[in-house]
Amino acid sequence: MTDLLAPRPPAPWWRDAVIYQIYPRSFADANGDGIGDLPGIRSRLPYLRDLGVDAVWLSPFYLSPQADAGYDVADYRTVDPIFGTVEDARGLVTDAHDLGLRVIVDLVPNHSSDQHEWFQQALAEGPGSPLRARYHFREGRGSLPPNDWPSIFGGPAWTQVPDGQWYLHLFAAEQPDFNWDHPAVADEFRTILRFWLDLGVDGFRIDVAHGLVKEAGLPDIGRPTEWHLLDVGESPCFDRDGVHEIYRSWRRILDEYPGERIAVAEAWAPTLSRVADYVRADELHQAFNFSYLGTSWNAGDQRKMIAASLNAMGAVGAPTTWTLSNHDVVRHTNRLMQDTQGDVAGRRPTEVDPVAGLHRARAASLLLLALPGSAYLYQGEELGLPEVIDLPPEVRQDPAFHRATGQDGYRDGCRVPIPWSGAETPYGFGPAGAPTWLPQPPSWAALSVQAQDGVPGATLTMYRDALALRRKVFHNEDLTWQDAPEGVLAFDRGEGFRCTVNMTTEPLRLNRPGELLIASGPLTMEDGTAILPPDTTVWWSL
Structure with a gap:
């Protein structure tokens, strides 16, 4: 057992x-x-x-x-x-x-x-060479690239070499894609x-x-x-x-x-x-x-x-x-x-x-x-x-x-x-x-x-x-959402921690759920309550 x-x-x-x-x-x-x-x-x-x-x-x-x-x-x-x-x-x-x-x-x-040794050798050996097969070399469609793929960095994802073939590069022309x-x-x-x-x-x-x-x-x-x-x-x-x-x-x-x-x-x-x-x-x-x-x-x-x-x-x-x-x-x-x-x-x-x-x-x-x-x-x-x-x-x-x-x-x-x-x-x-x-x-x-x-x-x-608190406080991967006003997030981690985030444009008054651990901005603390400014996150010990 x-x-x-x-x-x-x-x-x-x-x-x-x-x-x-x-x-x-x-x-x-x-x-x-x-x-x-x-x-x-x-x-x-x-x-x-x-x-x-x-x-x-x-x-x-x-x-x-x-x-x-x-x-x-x-x-x-x-x-x-x-x-x-x-x-x-x-x-x-x-x-x-x-x-x-x-x-x-x-x-x-x-x-x-x-400038990689493989690619330089592929260029030197020409079409049909074993090294070209380690990249994507293709014949074009007339004067056009082999397909319509664009480069992430703009323009076509193909560059033509002097012997007429094209090679694929989804990023810069200096970055040929491996096959x-x-x-x-x-x-x-x-x-x-x-x-x-x-x-x-x-x-x-x-x-x-x-x-x-x-x-x-x-x-x-x-x-x-x-x-x-x-x-x-x-x-x-x-x-x-x-x-x-x-x-x-x-x-x-x-x-x-x-x-x-x-x-x-x-x-x-x-x-x-x-x-x-x-x-x-x-x-x-x-x-x-x-x-x-x-x-x-x-x-x-x-x-x-x-x-x-x-x-x-x-x-x-x-x-x-x-x-x-x-x-x-x-x-x-x-x-x-x-x-x-x-x-x-x-x-x-x-x-x-x-x-x-x-x-x-x-x-x-x-x-x-x-x-x-x-x-x-x-x-x-x-x-x-x-x-x-x-x-x-x-x-x-x-x-x-x-x-x-x-x-x-x-x-x-x-x-x-x-x-x-x-x-x-x-x-x-x-x-x-x-x-x-x-x-x-x-x-x-x-x-x-x-x-x-x-x-x-x-x-x-x-x-x-x-980061010091994170190591001390969090011992599991649980997260439990808590009820909160519109524009506010609140969740617990385990039984002893709560995070409250005011994402509204107005101060948030709430009953203090526990001891203040850390806040991203200044709070106003009153008997039993706390006022969180807009765009403020607070960690509490329950």
Whole structure:
């Protein structure tokens, strides 16, 4: 007979992990060249331990011509010199583990760089060569591309080479898509997985996880199409059933290694149930919840999406993930102040009231951190950094910026190097007086780590306190909705915690349900009651 009082084994670390995304070129610059690097990241790992996160996810640092900020990989087994060396990567993993942090690295399996050895050899060998079969080379339709597929970055998804054939690239022309029907491609990536697992990484974030397999025959879409990076809908290019056998084979590799190594899918699919297919028990561990990221700041929409997300992932036994910002979308300090319903990234960021934007962003962050599952934070959000919307065209580096259609090219605004200390640029990002690859706003001196460290009420302080509480308070994946006025969310986690969110434009007076743990903004506390300002989240101990 089972002893119901016997202690349960701890849940896998990743089910409720807080994972912090590092965009390496914008995190910390150790050598003063204006671009962040692996030694810079290593020097700041104690900060992340003290912040209270469980793991870090590093965007690509592999050898790359940097046509798309490293998502065009020329060699998957080495580090680009602008970021350091393989030994720097090994040292970073070792240091992180010594501090109790895990390390997840980006993997880019949908496409390579056009400078990859395979692609260069394919060009040299010509039509019909074995290397061309590892990509999608096709004859055109007269002077037209082989089909009507568009590139995410605008224009057609095909480029013609001098011998007349065309190759497929769902992103930039410098990023030719692999042909995952070719066994050599699958073999190559299994060895790449093992290379980094042997080095000690704890998992992978899989870029464009929904894109590896294309519909057989590469049929036309048959309708006018403009795509956004995270919102492509049903198409023959994405979310084909064949991807799942790839991930089953990867899961078997991950399970061979000790320490609960994981894989996280960047998978956009038409429905949450299709996203859940990626995290079935024999496939990947997590998938990004872009449906939540794109949900407007509205209590009804938020409750509906939270419930739908929990139900969809719960149906396959997987945890839900939550995120508000990343390297591809407008920072939520700005985005949540815009009308974002149906527009995941708030594609063209506009000026917003910085005080109101930060107030709402703090409330959204505290709500996110109260939800069951795994939370992803993007570097700088713990400082309340706003989107930089006034970068001059000559400094922008997003490859889609000058395109007329597709991804609008405003991703540089969330990638500006973050401030650490001091009153002048580069604010401790690099040595004093050193350049930065994107210019930092003068206002960021007041938002630096140094400026907020230990300051009551600062955004950094709120994040540190919330992450510490999250570890102490949440011990299960339960969520129970409570009755609340229109425009207000209220839910319990277990029997001892309640989260209340005022999403209205008016102060909310409510009977205090318990002891105040943390609030995203100032409250007025009276005998037995509390007054929550608009756009405020509160955690209570019941």
